[in-house]
Amino acid sequence: MTDLARGLSLKVGSPVTDETGITGRYKMVIETRRATDDEPETTVFDAVEKLGLKLSSRKVTTELLVIDRLSKTPGAN
Numbered sequence: 001m002t003d004l005a006r007g008l009s010l011k012v013g014s015p016v017t018d019e020t021g022i023t024g025r026y027k028m029v030i031e032t033r034r035a036t037d038d039e040p041e042t043t044v045f046d047a048v049e050k051l052g053l054k055l056s057s058r059k060v061t062t063e064l065l066v067i068d069r070l071s072k073t074p075g076a077n
Contacts, residue, residue, distance in 0.1 A: 004028060008055065011044045017060050020053070 003025075005018040011030075028051060035041035045055050 001026070008044065008048070012055070014057075015062065016055065017062065 001018045001020050001022045005016040007030075008016040030044060030047045030051075031042065032044055032047055033039070033042045048055050
């Protein structure tokens with residue numbers, strides 16, 4: 001499920017945290033489509049709900065690595 005959360009982060013443009021507690025590897029297909037005259041749009045949120053999961057927006061604490069400077073030549077410590 002961690003891989004799914006990582007992939008969803010790219011789709012929705014925000015970090016997605018796996019809080020399911022489900023371990024193991026699963027094969028899933030997330031299908032979305034643009035709206036047509038005949039059918040409404042299917043979003044990534046709709047597709048995830050079809051899997052029995054839910055994406056909800058909220059604030060969580062997460063670890064973050066910040067690199068404030070990068071030098072091509074090594075300097076003295």
